[in-house]
Amino acid sequence: MRWSQAFIPTLRDDPADAEAVSHRLLTRAGYIRQLAAGHYSMLPLGQRVRAKIDRIIREEMDRIGGQQFHLPAVHPAEIWKRSGRYQLIGDELFRFKDRKQADNVLGFTHEEIFAMLAGELSSYRDLPQIWYQIQTKFRDEPRPKSGVLRVREFTMKDSYSLDLDWDGLDHSFDRHYDAYRRIFTRLGVTAVDVEASSGAMGGSQSVEFMVRSPAGEDWIVSCPNCDYRANLERAVARLPEVEDQPGELEEFATPEIRTIAALAEAFPALAPPERQIKTLVQVIDDEPALVLMRGDHDLLEQKLIDATGSTRVRPAQADEMRQWLGASAGSLGAVGVEQLTVIADHALEGRRGMVTGANKDDFHFRGVDVARDIKVDKWADLRTVEAGEACVRCGSPVEVWRGIEVGHIFKLGTKYSELMGAYVQDEKGESRPVVMGSYGIGLERNMAAIVEASHDERGIIWPESVAPYRVVVTALRVDDPATMSAAENLYRLLREAGVETLIDDRPERPGEKFADAELIGIPWRVTVGPKGVAAGTAELTRRAGLSTEEIALTDVVNRLAEGGLS
Ligand code: ATP
Ligand code: MG
Numbered sequence: 001m002r003w004s005q006a007f008i009p010t011l012r013d014d015p016a017d018a019e020a021v022s023h024r025l026l027t028r029a030g031y032i033r034q035l036a037a038g039h040y041s042m043l044p045l046g047q048r049v050r051a052k053i054d055r056i057i058r059e060e061m062d063r064i065g066g067q068q069f070h071l072p073a074v075h076p077a078e079i080w081k082r083s084g085r086y087q088l089i090g091d092e093l094f095r096f097k098d099r100k101q102a103d104n105v106l107g108f109t110h111e112e113i114f115a116m117l118a119g120e121l122s123s124y125r126d127l128p129q130i131w132y133q134i135q136t137k138f139r140d141e142p143r144p145k146s147g148v149l150r151v152r153e154f155t156m157k158d159s160y161s162l163d164l165d166w167d168g169l170d171h172s173f174d175r176h177y178d179a180y181r182r183i184f185t186r187l188g189v190t191a192v193d194v195e196a197s198s199g200a201m202g203g204s205q206s207v208e209f210m211v212r213s214p215a216g217e218d219w220i221v222s223c224p225n226c227d228y229r230a231n232l233e234r235a236v237a238r239l240p241e242v243e244d245q246p247g248e249l250e251e252f253a254t255p256e257i258r259t260i261a262a263l264a265e266a267f268p269a270l271a272p273p274e275r276q277i278k279t280l281v282q283v284i285d286d287e288p289a290l291v292l293m294r295g296d297h298d299l300l301e302q303k304l305i306d307a308t309g310s311t312r313v314r315p316a317q318a319d320e321m322r323q324w325l326g327a328s329a330g331s332l333g334a335v336g337v338e339q340l341t342v343i344a345d346h347a348l349e350g351r352r353g354m355v356t357g358a359n360k361d362d363f364h365f366r367g368v369d370v371a372r373d374i375k376v377d378k379w380a381d382l383r384t385v386e387a388g389e390a391c392v393r394c395g396s397p398v399e400v401w402r403g404i405e406v407g408h409i410f411k412l413g414t415k416y417s418e419l420m421g422a423y424v425q426d427e428k429g430e431s432r433p434v435v436m437g438s439y440g441i442g443l444e445r446n447m448a449a450i451v452e453a454s455h456d457e458r459g460i461i462w463p464e465s466v467a468p469y470r471v472v473v474t475a476l477r478v479d480d481p482a483t484m485s486a487a488e489n490l491y492r493l494l495r496e497a498g499v500e501t502l503i504d505d506r507p508e509r510p511g512e513k514f515a516d517a518e519l520i521g522i523p524w525r526v527t528v529g530p531k532g533v534a535a536g537t538a539e540l541t542r543r544a545g546l547s548t549e550e551i552a553l554t555d556v557v558n559r560l561a562e563g564g565l566s
Contacts (some may be wrong), residue, residue: 023147038144258330
């Protein structure tokens with residue numbers, strides 16, 4: 001491609017409101033343009049990178065026996081009602097009516113439709129199958145942000161494994177795990193696998209692949225000493241024992257005290273935060289409940305959702321609290337509460353001598369024995385793990401860091417096959433629901449994650465596997481016929497050798513050309529100028545590290561042709 005004819009609209013300045021590096025660089029370097037929040041156009045360079053990611057993913061899916069499909073993006077709402085997800089997914093599902101006033105949705109994911117297609121399988125002999133597509137997904141995200149890291153319209157490779165039994169699923173899951181490892185290696189991103197919550201999808205084992213980055217929206221707990229790694233939504237850690245001072249249950253006055261910290265300050269010996277019970281009034285799928293945490297622990301909402309199998313959780317409002325408990329936040333407690341469901345965090349199990357609100361403004365209870373005084377309906381792990389806590393496996397202090405979720409693999413089981421009618425006959429002639437797995441990778445998010453992981457102050461540094469072009473031939477003086485003929489010659493020879501090459505034939509100053517080439521991140525630059533041409537040489541610069549060497553014009557093609565790069 002000739003740069004003079006290419007559409008590569010580089011910008012001098014960062015787009016306003018762009019915090020993530022990938023958002024800034026992909027925009028400035030002319031890869032993407034925002035149409036509206038969460039909707040981006042892929043410009044020619046961006047499209048080339050995405051096509052390479054697409055190809056790598058396809059090759060690895062085909063290697064594990066995947067068969068590519070392409071399903072509709074518009075679905076009758078009826079399908080989503082049948083699986084229950086029409087209600088379950090809520091506002092993230094794009095919905096619209098067509099001219100016949102029929103309800104439709106835009107494809108959020110495709111478990112339902114693949115399971116319907118799997119209904120055409122009839123025998124165990126047809127299994128296993130791995131089906132995939134690379135297609136646009138639509139999600140009305142509450143906060144689209146960070147360029148293409150979180151958008152409302154994106155390309156996903158989603159695949160589905162179909163097996164006769166759980167052993168088969170384990171095998172398909174492992175094959176996907178291996179394929180994902182190979183994909184991320186080829187993309188040049190360091191992605192680690194972490195245990196994840198199964199969330200609203202329903203299923204058992206769930207593993208996410210995470211790239212460490214400040215632009216990530218997930219928090220990961222990992223142990224530097226062993227292989228424990230989990231999404232914070234699911235992570236657990238060991239707590240040191242607390243010594244209790246049991247006592248009589250007794251009400252005492254706490255005028256104006258409304259917070260854990262204020263109570264601890266007023267009664268330092270009696271009520272340090274770890275001896276308090278935090279009482280949160282939550283509305284879980286429209287049902288009020290009390291959620292109890294240790295005073296110094298924070299509730300992690302996704303854990304509450306997972307523990308209750310609910311869809312939506314929200315904190316109660318002040319008037320609801322007063323109506324249900326007769327007091328305001330700051331004086332609430334679960335002692336003697338019979339009428340509401342009480343869900344307590346494991347850290348409160350067996351605790352005695354605790355302090356909690358008395359459901360009477362300005363009063364608390366002391367000497368609370370959780371087993372004796374509180375009717376707990378459900379015990380669950382609900383708390384947020386913090387950095388420095390002891391690893392559940394080995395006891396070393398854990399780290400907590402931000403990550404970008406670049407992929408997700410997931411054992412679904414038979415939920416969708418049962419709902420959508422995907423049954424096969426087993427060896428004995430009995431009808432069994434197909435056991436499914438579901439696996440996703442976002443193409444644009446991976447593109448952005450590569451940039452987050454691979455850039456410097458001058459711009460993007462693409463790994464060769466996904467770079468839009470491998471080489472840019474930079475002609476220093478387009479008005480010098482000898483320079484141009486040498487540059488054009490290299491451009492032709494490189495292309496003939498199968499090297500994707502861009503020739504910078506624009507009448508710009510060298511400094512500007514270098515800056516642009518560095519910004520867009522082409523792995524190799526061959527600089528051709530009058531002095532070098534007279535001596536029969538060019539300069540070869542590697543984008544990573546910007547090391548430069550002199551090279552004979554006659555050696556350029558050999559050096560840069562496939563397999564010759566080093
Ligand atoms: P997140 O927790 O980030 O919202 P998710 O759990 O909803 O992700 P999945 O449904 O598992 O994501 O989708 C599979 C993959 O699709 C993700 O690993 C990610 O690479 C990509 N992806 C998901 N949502 C988005 C989005 N809004 N924008 C870009 N890529 C996305
Ligand atoms: Mg999501």
